[in-house]
Amino acid sequence: MADHDKTRRALEQRLALLSQRTSRIEAHLREPGARDSEELAVERQNDEVLEGLGDAELQEIDEIRAALTRIGDGAYGECATCGESIAEGRLEALPYTSLCIDCASQAE
Numbered sequence: 038m039a040d041h042d043k044t045r046r047a048l049e050q051r052l053a054l055l056s057q058r059t060s061r062i063e064a065h066l067r068e069p070g071a072r073d074s075e076e077l078a079v080e081r082q083n084d085e086v087l088e089g090l091g092d093a094e095l096q097e098i099d100e101i102r103a104a105l106t107r108i109g110d111g112a113y114g115e116c117a118t119c120g121e122s123i124a125e126g127r128l129e130a131l132p133y134t135s136l137c138i139d140c141a142s143q144a145e
């Protein structure tokens with residue numbers, strides 16, 4: 038079994054960073070909006086941007102958690118669809134990916 042300690046550490050660091058950032062976004066979203074209607078509109082736009090950002094990051098958090106589970110299970114680096122090994126270069130670029138390049142391009 039390959040040693041994924043380095044990958045796991047990198048994923049855990051990324052996870053911590055993302056968790057920090059999303060909790061900041063949530064804190065901002067809970068702030069009461071400005072009373073002035075114009076400011077409120079701008080505020081609302083910003084919130085939409087922040088919510089979109091939050092979604093992407095929450096998804097990445099899910100994927101990183103799943104990747105950490107796969108490392109624990111010894112299934113890391115195997116494609117979740119076809120079971121083939123995921124190319125090393127692809128894992129370096131996308132350490133939390135669960136699909137090989139062929140299945141990923143078919144899924145798109």
Ligand SMILES: [Zn+2]
Binds near residue numbers: 117120121137139
């Ligand atoms: Zn595959």
